[in-house]
Amino acid sequence: MLEITCYAIALTAAAWAVRVRRATYLIPWERSTTYAIIQLALALVLISPTAEPVIGRLLWEATGRWHIDNLLGFMLELGALVSSNTAGLMRMPTMRRYIVPMLWHPLVIATAVQMMLFWHSSVSHDPGNDILQLPHQGWLITFFGFQCTLVGYYGGINAWCARVHLRGDSRSRPVALAWLVCVGLGGGSMLGFLLPALGLVDWFDYCRLAMCACVAVFAVSSARSWQRKLDQWRGLIQVTGARL
Numbered sequence: 001m002l003e004i005t006c007y008a009i010a011l012t013a014a015a016w017a018v019r020v021r022r023a024t025y026l027i028p029w030e031r032s033t034t035y036a037i038i039q040l041a042l043a044l045v046l047i048s049p050t051a052e053p054v055i056g057r058l059l060w061e062a063t064g065r066w067h068i069d070n071l072l073g074f075m076l077e078l079g080a081l082v083s084s085n086t087a088g089l090m091r092m093p094t095m096r097r098y099i100v101p102m103l104w105h106p107l108v109i110a111t112a113v114q115m116m117l118f119w120h121s122s123v124s125h126d127p128g129n130d131i132l133q134l135p136h137q138g139w140l141i142t143f144f145g146f147q148c149t150l151v152g153y154y155g156g157i158n159a160w161c162a163r164v165h166l167r168g169d170s171r172s173r174p175v176a177l178a179w180l181v182c183v184g185l186g187g188g189s190m191l192g193f194l195l196p197a198l199g200l201v202d203w204f205d206y207c208r209l210a211m212c213a214c215v216a217v218f219a220v221s222s223a224r225s226w227q228r229k230l231d232q233w234r235g236l237i238q239v240t241g242a243r244l
Contacts, residue, residue: 002106007044010219014041017219021226022231032087033222039080040215046073047208053115056129065124074147075111081154082107084179084218088161102157113229116142132207148190154178178221185214 017037024030045051046069059068082103089095089103118124121139136144162179171180189210 006209006221007048010145010212010215011041013045013216013219017223020223029087029090030226032083032090036080036083036087037074037215037219037222039083040218043073043076043080044208044211044215046070046076046240047131047211052127052131056127060127061220062197065119066127067118067123067131071118073117074114078107078111078147078150079156080110081158083149085157085161086166087156088179091174092161092164096227103154106150106153110146112198113144114143151186152191155183155186175221175225178217182218185210185217189214 017068018034021030021034021037024034046055051069051073052067056066060066071158085103086099089099120211121143122137123131123134123140126134134140158179162176162183165173165176189207196228
C-alpha cells in the first residue's frame with residue numbers, strides 16, 4: 001500500500017510538472033529539465049514489478065526476452081540524469097563545450113555495454129515480476145555495477161552543478177537545493193538496491209520508494225521554478241492571451 005501511494009504521488013507530481021512546463025520545449029536551457037521529468041516518470045513505471053505482466057510480456061512477445069521493460073527503465077533513468085545535467089551545464093556558458101564529452105560519450109559507451117550484459121544474463125529468460133528479487137548471476141551483477149557507477153558519476157555532476165548555482169544567483173538557489181536533495185535520494189535508492197544485493201538486508205522496496213521521492217521532489221521544484229520565472233510576465237500573458 002505504501003509503494004502504491006508513493007507511485008501515485010510521484011506520477012501525479014510529474015504529470016502536473018510536465019503540464020506546467022509545457023511551453024518550455026522550444027527553450028534549450030529549459031526543455032532538458034522537462035525531458036528529465038518525463039524520463040524519470042517513465043523509468044518509474046517501467047521498473048515497477050507491476051509492469052512486467054503487461055509491458056514486459058508485450059516486449060517478450062516482440063523480442064523473446066523478459067524484463068526488457070526494466071532495461072528500458074534503467075536506460076531512461078540514466079537519460080534523465082543526462083538531461084538534468086545538460087540543463088545545469090547549459091546555464092554555465094564556459095561549460096557548454098563539455099556537454100558531449102562529459103555526458104553523452106560515457107552514456108553511449110556504457111549503455112551499449114549494459115545492453116550486451118543484460119542480453120547475456122539469465123534474468124532475460126526468467127518471467128519473474130521483480131527483477132531485483134531474481135537470482136543475481138555474473139552478467140546481471142556486472143550490469144547493475146555499470147548502472148550504479150553511471151548513476152554515481154552523473155549524480156556527482158548534478159551535485160557539482162547544484163553547488164555552483166548555490167554560490168551564484170540567489171533566484172536559482174531553491175532549485176539547486178532541490179537538486180541536492182534529489183541526488184541524496186538517488187544515492188538512497190542505490191543503497192536500497194546494493195545492500196540487499198550484498199545479502200546484508202532485505203529491503204528492495206526502499207529502492208523504489210526513494211526513487212518515487214526523488215521524482216516527486218524534482219518534478220515539483222522544476223515546476224515551481226518555471227512558475228516563478230513567469231510571475232513577472234503574468235500581466236502581459238493575461239493581456240495577450242498567451243498559452244503558457
